[in-house]
Amino acid sequence: MPNSPVHPAPIYRVRVAVPVYLYDGFDYMLSAAEYQQAAVGARVLVSFGRQNLVGIIIEKLPPDHPLDPKIKLKAISELLDQQPILDQKVLTLLTWSAQYYQFPIGEVMHSALPSLLRQGRPYNLLARMWKLLDDQAEAKLKRSEKQQEAYKVLKLHPSGTSENILNLAGIETATLKALEKKQICYCDLEQQDFSPVPMTLAQMPLTPNSDQKRAIETVLKAQHRYQAFLLDGLTGSGKTEVYLQIMQEVLKQGKQVLVLVPEIGLTPQTISRFQSRFHCHIALLHSGLNDSKRLQAWQAAQTGKASIILGTRSAIYTPLPNLGLIILDEEHDLSFKQQEGFRYHARDVALYRAHLEHCPVILGSATPSIDSYALTEQGKMIRLELNQRAGPALMPKIHIIDLKVAQKQQGLSLLLIQEIKKRLQKKEQVLIFLNRRGYAPVLVCDSCGWQAQCPHCDANFTLHHSPYTHLHCHHCGTIQRKPEQCPQCQHNELKTLGMGTAKVEENLQQLFPDYDVVRVDRDSTSRVGSWQKIYDRIQTSQPLILLGTQMLAKGHHFPYVTLVAILDIDAGLLSVDIRAPERTAQLIVQVAGRAGRGEHKGDVYLQTLRPDHPLLSTLVEQDYRAFARQTLKERQAALLPPFRxxxxxxxxxxxxxxxxxxxxxxxxxxxxxxxxxxxxxxxxxxxxxxxxxxxxxxxxxxxxxxxxxxxxxxxxxxxxxxxxxxxxxxxxxxxxxxxx
CATH class of the missing domain: 3.30.70.360 (Alpha-Beta Plaits)
Structure with missing residues (x-):
């Protein structure tokens, strides 16, 4: 009898995205049993060169898929997950992102995972649960308000509650540990419950005005399908209330809402608005969380337990099984663009994700990007306008102060000093904006003209007096002690030119000794919780002067600020960057929008050496929308982005x-x-x-x-x-x- 043909044994393979700077996935072998268990979107441990790396399965190749006999395949080392942790839509989104931004697929996949999962740690971590030991401990806690508050919250949960929930309620882990030392409560590790928490209203919505109502109804008509909206609302026009009322209808259907904000600083006030309106699980995702809390929040989102997911730009890649709405607040903000490594733009990724998920996406801003305006002109996005401030508040009036002719004292015009004094005497608050931290941007020798320059950059050192007197390069991080005399001519007189926020703070304290000056910049808010403490203080009606950098320009609600002063915007008017006019206009309008959001009318004073600059004229005599229309025409004529x-x-x-x-x-x-x-x-x-x-x-x-x-x-x-x-x-x- 003729010999029957010998069929080669099937070779079981998967394609894995490995976190290395190479642009393709890599094939690995596995046994038939492992092949049956392996899932696309699950993690595997693989050997790559001399390293063991955690990769993501992006494809299961059929056993009869052609194999080059010259290639010797390695076997996978271990299947780390029984189920996919990245669903098919997120895998598609990540693959598209890798292709569009021309970045290695393995690095892109890796960036979408919490740090502990990137390290190969088990998916199912135990949650830290806090429980009371002593429910009669009031007398022991008279000296600490924080501990009293934590104790009251724990009493509301007799069977215990997770550390994550307590943190969201404002209870710090350090406070819980202090109670544990007093044997009032204890911490236990328990398996997490990922069952969804249904949404109920904690507070009734406000009555929308006509613009808000029109925007809400238009977006809700687009439920269950892709449609992009640009919510173009004046500062203080109630964009958040529009978000909340649209979210309410989406959450009622058991859907999830993803809300992106530009920076961590905005999350405390945003989450407090959500918590006061909705009883549901809210997951917070940003770089300020420790690894275990970030993983727990990510798991709550990925399993569907969290109804609202609030995060910064990287949250756009979080797996969400029931996504029904995406919101980008302050969509114009540069923080949505990653500036190192994988340089994606969360705004553009959000548009593509909404398309994949068949859900609406809202981009909201008082100063929308020129790119977003162009999309509305092309019919790819629907523009919704909010043209009136919510409640009785009126738009502030902008006043230009010509520094070439104005009389000045310690860097402020006398007119501005008088106006600040009037507001403080009325027990109102004042905001001073200067986008330059430190004490002074230039240190010079009075005798020979020497300047303190960074030896590694084409930039001057900035002089700082805190925590000690030193020179700091904000570009490369170099720090040097301030010289006692000129290194060039040994002259003893070194003087400063220009002012940073620390110098302005010193001047304001001298000019207004009876009032508090609160400085908000990276230096003053570097400690955990410091910005929240400052924010809580601003929300009181006490008269004070608020001084800071761009951190103050990002959507904050300061109801008692009635005067805003912008001290130096001229650098933005002179920049050669094609987007500099757009950024400068946005900054002016956003900072100005902090004024007059409460019961009293607001005013804005802008000090400049170029009072006749066309950009300023357009903003003062017309508005940001007029500036945007003019900029679009100029960009189109010059064939600049977004027209190329x-x-x-x-x-x-x-x-x-x-x-x-x-x-x-x-x-x-x-x-x-x-x-x-x-x-x-x-x-x-x-x-x-x-x-x-x-x-x-x-x-x-x-x-x-x-x-x-x-x-x-x-x-x-x-x-x-x-x-x-x-x-x-x-x-x-x-x-x-x-x-x-």
């Missing part, structure tokens, strides 16, 4: 000549092979040519055809990476928001 698509290559090495030669060589190849569909600017030195001891150069690519730009970029960029010298650093920024 852009990619920025940043090149960094110890030699500017090396940067220029390398970029020029590759730019020439692209010019010759891109069918003249791509316009190439450069190579040119970066605006700050030397930073941290290394030289930087830029190459800018522009095209009206996005698909062709990405087509040529893909192979060209990977070829650049393959040929770059080992001492050179390259990065690709798709749709760059800054050219620094």
């Amino acid at each position: 698509y852009t990619a920025l290559i940043r090149c960094e090495s110890k030699s500017q000549e090396q940067n220029q030669q390398f970029l020029q060589q590759h730019a020439q190849w692209l010019r010759e092979n891109s069918e003249q569909l791509i316009d190439i600017w450069g190579p040119i030195p970066a605006p700050m040519e030397r930073k941290a001891g290394r030289y930087q150069a830029h190459l800018v690519l522009l095209s009206q055809d996005r698909a062709r730009l990405h087509f040529y970029l893909r192979a060209w960029w990977q070829n650049m990476l393959h040929h770059k010298p080992s001492n050179m650093k390259l990065s690709l920024d798709i749709d760059p928001q800054e050219f620094s």
Whole structure:
């Protein structure tokens, strides 16, 4: 009898996204039993080179899939998850992001996981549960208000409650540990309950005005399908109330709502608004959480237990089984764009995610980005306007002070000093804005003109007096002690030029000794909980002067502030960055919007050396929308973004000549092979040519055809990476928001 054909044994393989700087997934073998268990979206432990790495299965290859006999495959080391932890829609979103932003798929997948899961830790962590031991302990807690409050909350939960819930209620872990030392409560580890918590209303909604009602009804008509909305509302026009009423209808249906805010500083006040309106599980996701709390919040979202997910930009990649609505508050904010590594823009990713999830997405701002305005002009987004402030509040009036002619005292015009004094005497609050922290931006020698410059950057040192007198470079982080005399001529007189927030704080304390000056910048809010304490203080009706940087411009509600002063905006008026006018206009309008949000009318005073600048004239005589319309026309005429698509290559090495030669060589190849569909600017030195001891150069690519730009970029960029010298650093920024 003839021999029956011998069929080769099936080879079971999965494709794994591994967190390395390579652009493809990698195939690994596994047994038939493991193949049956393996799930797309689950984690595996694999050997890669000499390392053991945690990867994500992105594809199960069929057993008969062709295999190159020259390739020797490794076996996976371990299946870490029985079930996928990233669902198919999130995997699709991450794959699209890796392709669009031209970044390695394994790194992108890795960035979507909490730190503990990236380390290979088990998915099912036990929750820290706090329970009372002594329910008659009031007498022991007379000296500590925090402990009294924690004790009262614990009494409401006789069977115990999780540390995460207590933290959301404002109870700090340190307070719980203090009670544990007194043997009033104890901590136990229990399996977490991931069953969904139904939403109930804790507080009735406000009555919307006509603009708010129209916006709410329009969005709710688009439930269960993709539609993008731009909620273009004046500062103080009640955008949050619109969000809350739309969320209420979505939550009633058992759906989840994802809310993104630009920075951690906005989350305390936002979460308090949500908690006061809704009884449901709220998951908080931002970089200020420790690893275990972030994982618990992520799991609550991923399992469907959390109804509201509130987070910063990275939360856009959180798996959500019942997503019904996405909201981006302050959508214009630059914080939504990742500026290092995987340079995604959460706003654009949110639009694509809503498309995948078949749900509406709302982008809200008083100063929408020019990119978003362009989408409404193209019919890709519906614009909803809120044209009146909520309640009795009126829009503040902007006054321009010409610093060339104004009489000044300690950096403030006499007119401004008089106006501040009037408001404080009326027991109102004043906000002073200066986007420059530290004491002084320049230290100079009175004799020879020497300036204190960072030895590693093309930038001056900033003088700081806290926690000790020192010079600090805000670009590379270099810190030096302030010299006692000029290093160049040994002159003993060194003086400061310009003012940072610390110097202005000192001046204000001298000018207004009877009133508190509260400074809000990175230096004053670096300690955990410090910003929340400052925010609570501002919410009292006590007269005070609030002084700070951009942290104060981001959507905060300060009901007792009636006067806002902007001390120095001229740098933004002179910048060569094409987006600088847009950023400057947004900053002015956002800061101005903190005034007059309560019962009293607000005023804004803007000190400038360029009172006749067209941007200021447009904002004072018309409004931000007029500025946006004019900017769109100018960008269209010049064929600048959003009317052309852009990619920025940043090149960094110890030699500017090396940067220029390398970029020029590759730019020439692209010019010759891109069918003249791509316009190439450069190579040119970066605006700050030397930073941290290394030289930087830029190459800018522009095209009206996005698909062709990405087509040529893909192979060209990977070829650049393959040929770059080992001492050179390259990065690709798709749709760059800054050219620094």
